Amino acid sequence: MTVLFGGTVSIRDKYAFVGVGLTKLGKIPEMTPDELAAQAISLALADAGMRPDEVDGYIYQQGIGGGLGDTVPLQMTGIPASMVWQVASLGSYANVMVAMAIGAMESGLCHTCVLVHAASAASRRGGGMMGGGPPMGSTPGAYGWYGPGATAACMAQRYMHLYGLKREQLGAIALTLREYANKRPDAVMHDRVITMDDYLNARMVVEPLCLYDFCLVNDGAVALIITLAERARNFKKRPVYVMGYGIDHSLREMGKSPESIHHFDGFVAQKAGEEAFGMAGITIKDIDVAEIYDAFTIFLLSQLESYGICKRGEAGPFVAAGSLKLNGSFPSNTSGTGLSWGYLMGFTQLTEGIRQMRGEGGVCQVKNAEICLVTGLGGMVDNGSAATCCILRR
Amino acid sequence: MPEVKKQLPVITESNKAFWEAARRHELVAYRCLNCGALYLQQIDCVACGSPRMEWVKVSGRGEVFTFCIYHQPFHPAWKDDIPYNVAYVKLEEGPLLMTNIVGCDNKDIYIGMPVEVIFEDVAAEVTLPKFKPAG
Numbered sequence: 118m119t120v121l122f123g124g125t126v127s128i129r130d131k132y133a134f135v136g137v138g139l140t141k142l143g144k145i146p147e148m149t150p151d152e153l154a155a156q157a158i159s160l161a162l163a164d165a166g167m168r169p170d171e172v173d174g175y176i177y178q179q180g181i182g183g184g185l186g187d188t189v190p191l192q193m194t195g196i197p198a199s200m201v202w203q204v205a206s207l208g209s210y211a212n213v214m215v216a217m218a219i220g221a222m223e224s225g226l227c228h229t230c231v232l233v234h235a236a237s238a239a240s241r242r243g244g245g246m247m248g249g250g251p252p253m254g255s256t257p258g259a260y261g262w263y264g265p266g267a268t269a270a271c272m273a274q275r276y277m278h279l280y281g282l283k284r285e286q287l288g289a290i291a292l293t294l295r296e297y298a299n300k301r302p303d304a305v306m307h308d309r310v311i312t313m314d315d316y317l318n319a320r321m322v323v324e325p326l327c328l329y330d331f332c333l334v335n336d337g338a339v340a341l342i343i344t345l346a347e348r349a350r351n352f353k354k355r356p357v358y359v360m361g362y363g364i365d366h367s368l369r370e371m372g373k374s375p376e377s378i379h380h381f382d383g384f385v386a387q388k389a390g391e392e393a394f395g396m397a398g399i400t401i402k403d404i405d406v407a408e409i410y411d412a413f414t415i416f417l418l419s420q421l422e423s424y425g426i427c428k429r430g431e432a433g434p435f436v437a438a439g440s441l442k443l444n445g446s447f448p449s450n451t452s453g454t455g456l457s458w459g460y461l462m463g464f465t466q467l468t469e470g471i472r473q474m475r476g477e478g479g480v481c482q483v484k485n486a487e488i489c490l491v492t493g494l495g496g497m498v499d500n501g502s503a504a505t506c507c508i509l510r511r
Numbered sequence: 512m513p514e515v516k517k518q519l520p521v522i523t524e525s526n527k528a529f530w531e532a533a534r535r536h537e538l539v540a541y542r543c544l545n546c547g548a549l550y551l552q553q554i555d556c557v558a559c560g561s562p563r564m565e566w567v568k569v570s571g572r573g574e575v576f577t578f579c580i581y582h583q584p585f586h587p588a589w590k591d592d593i594p595y596n597v598a599y600v601k602l603e604e605g606p607l608l609m610t611n612i613v614g615c616d617n618k619d620i621y622i623g624m625p626v627e628v629i630f631e632d633v634a635a636e637v638t639l640p641k642f643k644p645a646g
Binding site for chain 1: 522549558579581585589592597599601605609610611
């Protein structure tokens with residue numbers, strides 16, 4: 118086998134998720150991010166059948182709206198963690214947190230780690246990240262460039278120009294994900310059906326992207342517990358094993374051309390895929406279900422090409438053919454994810470990936486699914502962007 | 512309510528030559544004396560690693576690489592500009608520049624559209640290079 122990236126150390130199947138705790142998603146102004154996080158941690162412990170003192174590592178990420186007070190959620194739940202790490206607030210980091218937790222356990226820093234994300238985007242927006250920008254100067258701000266939607270819109274514009282991408286194809290993604298969410302009781306958009314007419318007539322936000330091309334703005338928290346495979350079997354739920362993970366960044370393209378790190382013509386994720394699939398010893402054909410990062414419809418579409426699910430330029434017809442549906446050729450984003458279930462950065466995908474591997478997908482469960490691809494993306498404007506993924510198995 | 516002002520560029524040691532030139536209504540780029548690669552801020556050459564660089568005037572001509580149109584303000588200072596465009600222009604000499612396209616309707620902007628620089632004095636010490644349809 119050709120391995121272009123990555124080393125020979127394999128972590129395959131050595132670590133497993135054993136606990137999932139998810140609060141309600143939506144508008145929850147009465148709870149602070151700390152309270153949401155503490156509730157998610159308590160639910161994850163109960164889900165695993167684990168005592169608080171069995172957790173010794175904590176890695177957390179501020180969601181949009183911020184406000185998570187470092188160890189406060191641990192104090193509220195009685196977790197005496199000795200390892201406390203905060204990571205960047207980017208959609209790429211859920212998978213990075215999996216890699217960090219595994220790295221920490223490999224090196225003996227801890228044996229059981231809780232990964233936490235808490236968002237207060239609906240109730241505590243403004244002033245925080247993506248709330249209108251910092252008060253100091255900003256070169257993009259001088260031109261009116263705010264928020265990641267412009268990156269996505271500029272990317273969609275390039276796809277329309279290069280490959281003839283149609284709004285109906287982006288709409289097919291929005292509708293497929295909404296149909297999943299309509300079947301999931303805990304989805305923010307569970308009760309809200311949309312049609313292609315609704316999509317095509319929706320108000321533009323950053324043209325060519327409309328309201329339904331953007332992910333949701335919601336509150337909520339999730340906590341995921343990962344531990345050593347030999348400990349995993351002591352807990353209540355069937356362990357979900359990590360087969361591999363990978364990371365890439367468009368900075369790798371730096372110097373090739375002035376526009377290359379902006380990835381407007383497609384994300385740079387080849388190395389992430391090769392690392393993860395190399396570690397797992399599988400190929401994309403072995404994937405039964407995928408949970409692809411979807412801050413915007415175009416992000417999901419482009420990654421189908423970056424990970425080799427479609428050839429470059431072919432993802433539009435692929436999604437329009439219904440490929441991402443439960444009975445399609447590549448069932449994906451089975452909760453409705455960021456566009457329709459709830460946006461918790463990359464935790465939206467990771468959480469649903471674990472649920473699918475446990476068989477907890479309800480009517481959206483992919484039958485006999487054994488292997489799941491989870492992806493993430495992070496980065497803005499002139500920074501380029503990171504692509505991350507991990508592969509889970511039941 | 513005090514008026515919310517539009518943000519201004521962050522002018523630093525490594526990009527001040529660019530903004531000082533804009534103030535004189537000149538567009539400049541930082542050129543590698545070894546391989547000729549061009550950048551919009553002071554760095555060692557990414558393409559060949561050479562530290563031998565100089566600021567040079569560029570043509571100010573280019574084409575629209577990509578663009579988007581804001582229909583919703585994400586910053587209060589922009590609410591009266593809705594709908595407005597933000598574009599990336601690829602200069603004839605290579606570099607990619609974030610900007611606004613002026614002097615035409617948003618609906619007439621397209622990828623590949625030939626454009627040329629104009630300069631907008633937005634504050635006492637700050638001038639923004641923007642682009643209008645060429646010709």
